[in-house]
Amino acid sequence: MNAAAMPSLPTPDLFGCEDIHIRLGGRTILEGITLSVRAGEVLGVVGPNGAGKTTLFEILSGRYTPSQGRVLLAGRDVTKLKLFDRVRLGLGRTYQSPVVPDALTVGEVFKAARQAFAPYLTSFHAEAAAEKVGLRVPMSALAGSLETLNRRKLLLACLLMRRPRVMLLDEPAAGLINSEIDELDTIIRHLAGEMNMGIMLVEHRLELLSAIADRVVVLDLGHLIAEGDPVTVFDDPRVRAAYFEVDVA
16 A cells, blocks of 8 residues: 555544543532643633633643543653643643743743753743744843733743643733734744644633634533534534523623
8 A cells, every 4th residue: 555545543642631520629620521632733621610621720730639530641641740740741831810020030030941940941942932932022121021912922932942742821812902812823823833732722712712723622510511623612502501601691
């Protein structure tokens, strides 16, 4: 059989979780959650307030340990590994609020990130990462003086220096205007496409997800109720009942 006639093999999952359960404060927050992302793919995670999205990211990043289920990174069970160990294996995460050290300069923030753990990186790595996300501010500028988009770019660049394989982005469009969201769209496309990362994205700006997500999963009251391409999922009656008509109204 020639190469052209050979069937293509499915792309293996890069990162995800299986049958995740967790209770907090005597209440079930997530129950039976299974999802995954492949290299080069953007997976959107949506749902109304209280659906369990943030708790899911806490489990995936290593801040919470599930009562049942497991987290897998490149086929390795990392469920019991702490956050910093997962970072060393190639996991990056950003948060809804782009908190930076206000009193440090941009250059000092990069230096702290370069020297966070061995092997230490050089200023060249910082400059290359800044270029990847389009961060064009003086290294002498105070990080606390940056506007929201540049704060997000700075935090992303600090993560990119370590060349993560997976990125968890928690509401990256929060606080941005439409033109800035368009720029963020381009950055995320670059991370997934040209850098071949797996991206999991929690976002309420559905226009952003519709534009960049390859697949979307919807959580409601701790359960996964829908999964598929954005157009199909956002038109699902269960999703409209749980998300649009309840959360947006």
